[in-house]
Amino acid sequence: MNEIMQRLDIAREALFELADRWRKRQGQTPIVPQGNVAGTALIIVIAIMTFLACLTLGGVSLVRDSAATWQSQISKEATIQIRxxxxxxxxxxxxxxxxxxxxxxxxxxxxxxxxxxxxxxxxxxxxxxxxxxxxxxxxxxxxxxxxxxxxxxxxxxxxxxxxxxGASFDDHRTWVDRLVSMARTTVLIGMSVLVLVIAATVLTVIFATRGAMAGNDHIIEVLHFIGAEAKFVAREFERHFFRTALKGALCGGGAAVLVFLLVSWWSSRNLATPEADQAAALFGNFAIGRDGYFGVAIIILLVSVLTMLTTRLTVITQLKEMDNRGSESI
Structure with a gap:
């Protein structure tokens, strides 16, 4: 009996693989429709979230680097004041x-x-x-x-x-301690905002995945109850949402990089003005550097991968709930 069941399982997997290949050759509509309104909205939302995350990371990088520069400059000098x-x-x-x-x-x-x-x-x-x-x-x-x-x-x-x-001596250690504390607080706040933005992105992907499954509920139920494994259905969804997230993340990250480049260009063109001098004293030349751009690339990849994993877990969870409803109805 076990041997018969194993052969049936092998045959079923072979049929699904052949059906999948045939569907791709025939150009039939996939389980998750491409280019629908919901997909476009999700791309825009992910682009906005990625843009905000990249701006947050860039801002934290600027403040951290500026604080390190201030700390180095202050620690190199002390002041004698004579009244x-x-x-x-x-x-x-x-x-x-x-x-x-x-x-x-x-x-x-x-x-x-x-x-x-x-x-x-x-x-x-x-x-x-x-x-x-x-x-x-x-x-x-x-x-x-x-x-x-x-x-x-x-x-x-x-x-x-x-x-x-009338002499007094200031070694600036109080200012150094304040700068270190400010830098740490800024980094902590920035990372908290970054975590919140990523959490909001994950929740958005969960709702979008459930909406896509609800819109194709009858197709998924037929595939699932005739023997389609959860991995097969989840793979269809995660591919679609990975591509969607990658498009949105590239748009949002590219927009953030463009903002940093424009601000850096403006700062370099207005070095002689009082406004630029004050801004440069606080934040340098607004260049996030190689590490900053590497961080933007990491965020783009992180958002895309998290979207794919979130979609996979959501689909598998939904299919388990579908199985439970089916067993309860029996």
């Missing part, structure tokens, strides 16, 4: 502070910010034509730090406060 003290020569105090800092191991160089440079720093708030000597404006000494072997900041700070009246 005006009555009866003291400011230039002499600046020179004394610079000499003390140069005496510490880990300090590569020092640079005194002169009157003209200090006035330029204050121009955005106080305007031009400032007389620094008439205002109680602190003066600065920029200290360059060896990142591999930084100096003892606490000892340097204590020596400056003790030896130079």
């Amino acid at each position: 005006p003290v009555e009866g003291q020569d400011m230039e002499a105090l600046l020179a004394q502070a610079s000499k003390i800092a140069q005496g510490f191991a880990g300090v590569t160089s020092t640079r005194i910010i002169d009157r003209a440079a200090t006035a330029r720093l204050l121009e955005p708030w106080l305007g031009t034509g400032l007389d620094i000597d008439e205002l109680p404006v602190p003066r600065l000494v920029v200290v360059s730090i060896d990142e591999a072997a930084p100096p003892d900041f606490e000892t340097l700070r204590a020596e400056l406060v003790r030896s130079v009246p």
Whole structure:
């Protein structure tokens, strides 16, 4: 009896394979219709979701790279600030502070910010034509730090406060900690948004698959109950939805890449304007780099594969429910 059943199974599989080949040669309509309205809408939805996911990934990449650049730049320098003290020569105090800092191991160089440079720093708030000597404006000494072997900041700070009246020392560690925290928070928020977008895409594919199965319910039931395996039906659906998702993902990813290229081009063309200078200070030149474009390609592939797997699982689940309904009716 078992041998007879095995032969029947082999014969049934052979018949289905022959029927599938004949259907392809004859160009008959597949189980899932091509180019219908629902399929076009799904392509648009997947394109939008992929576009948003790529923008999110690119934005996170920009902020992360910019934060790393800020952190590197800040950690390379420290600042000595000297407030005006009555009866003291400011230039002499600046020179004394610079000499003390140069005496510490880990300090590569020092640079005194002169009157003209200090006035330029204050121009955005106080305007031009400032007389620094008439205002109680602190003066600065920029200290360059060896990142591999930084100096003892606490000892340097204590020596400056003790030896130079009105001096204070800022090693920028507070700013570095804030930048690291901000970068981590931004990456976490961006990845959360990315997960939500992908989850919404998966749910959309589930509803689209169920809708396609409902529209072809009579064909699927006939195929399934005469012996068509779930894998055969699922393969038809997953092929269709993989192609659909790939089209949408390519459109959405291509649009995101175009946006990044346009913004980068605008930034490079407007480097001399104040708006571009501020934007470049925050986000660089808006170029996501090779890793960013590689991430876009990964998202396109990920959306397509997830769509295919989601479709397969949805079809198999629906067919199991169909089997349960059939057994209950018996």
